[in-house]
Amino acid sequence: MTGTTLTATPARTVLEEQIKARQLTYEEFVEFAMDFAREHNEPGTLSVRHLLRLVAGVRKDGTPLGPVRPANARLLERIFGMPIAELLSPPRRPDTHSAAHPLRVAIAVVLRGSEVLIVRRRGDDGSAGWQFPAGMVKPGAAPETIAVRETLSETDVHCVVRGGLGTRLHPATRVLCDYVLCDYVAGVAKNIDAFENADVMWVDKSRLVGLIPADRIYRPVLKALDL
Numbered sequence: 001m002t003g004t005t006l007t008a009t010p011a012r013t014v015l016e017e018q019i020k021a022r023q024l025t026y027e028e029f030v031e032f033a034m035d036f037a038r039e040h041n042e043p044g045t046l047s048v049r050h051l052l053r054l055v056a057g058v059r060k061d062g063t064p065l066g067p068v069r070p071a072n073a074r075l076l077e078r079i080f081g082m083p084i085a086e087l088l089s090p091p092r093r094p095d096t097h098s099a100a101h102p103l104r105v106a107i108a109v110v111l112r113g114s115e116v117l118i119v120r121r122r123g124d125d126g127s128a129g130w131q132f133p134a135g136m137v138k139p140g141a142a143p144e145t146i147a148v149r150e151t152l153s154e155t156d157v158h159c160v161v162r163g164g165l166g167t168r169l170h171p172a173t174r175v176l177c178d179y180v181l182c183d184y185v186a187g188v189a190k191n192i193d194a195f196e197n198a199d200v201m202w203v204d205k206s207r208l209v210g211l212i213p214a215d216r217i218y219r220p221v222l223k224a225l226d227l
Contacts, residue, residue: 012103015087016055018080026051037075044075049195057088059121060150060196061134062105062175104176106143107134108151109221110159112184116208116225119154119191120199130211143178155200157187165220179218 011017019029026048033046050072059065065088068076073084080087109132110117118130135150137143144161151159165179191200203211205225214222 011055011091013055013057013088014082014091015076015080017091018087019055026055033075033079036079040078042071042075042078044069044071044073046072046075054088056103056136057090058103058173058175060105060136061107061121061131062103062170062173062177063121063131064173104137104143104178105134106137106146106150106178106180107132107218108147108159108180108182109165109224110151110157110182110184111162111225112202114204114206115202116205117151117155117157117159117184117189118201118203118208118211119197120201122196122198137178144180147178147180147182151182152187154191154193154197155187155189156192157189158185159183160185165224166218168218177218179221181224 011020019026022029024032030046030048030051033044036042037044037046053059053065054068054076057065067073068084068088076087077084108117117133119133121129121131133147133151133154135146135153137146144164148159148161151157159182162181162183165181167176167178169175170177189200189202191197205227208225209217209227214227217227
């Protein structure tokens with residue numbers, strides 16, 4: 001979904017800004033970080049996929065990353081000489097009128113009869129929480145296309161779009177979220193993206209708020225599910 005080399009688009013986090021300043025690709029920085037860890041006896045580890053998540057500043061569905069594993073946080077702090085909270089924060093923009101494309105995610109609410117499809121997203125601190133399938137929307141891409149594609153790539157479930165449920169600025173992350181209502185077509189739900197997700201399952205709509213608190217679910221989604 002995301003290339004592994006840096007682009008000319010504005011940095012989303014201070015971490016990404018710092019890597020850009022060093023003129024390194026993501027792969028090159030990971031190699032540098034692992035060499036640094038060995039040379040300085042640091043137990044932290046870093047992969048390209050993990051780095052892509054960190055430089056985005058949020059998870060694929062726009063929710064906060066959560067705490068970074070202490071060993072990994074210490075490794076990045078030693079490399080850049082600044083706290084992990086600062087590294088994962090948005091960079092200061094000298095030009096407040098920048099035309100940078102806002103971070104946007106498409107969230108798929110997939111129905112199969114009385115059931116809805118959810119994924120158990122992994123946190124960087126080892127925790128996991130249930131959410132709807134979601135993916136980043138690049139400039140020029142349609143949220144409906146991303147919702148269908150990410151559902152397939154995460155769960156192996158084919159679905160079709162029934163309609164949009166609305167768009168909101170996420171209250172916690174300030175990421176623009178497009179909610180897309182979809183109908184199941186085919187496929188057996190399974191965890192295809194084991195790096196991002198710990199589990200995938202169909203759950204009866206009546207049990208959904210027992211897994212995802214109602215106050216975290218966009219109100220039009222609750223209405224569409226008759227909750």
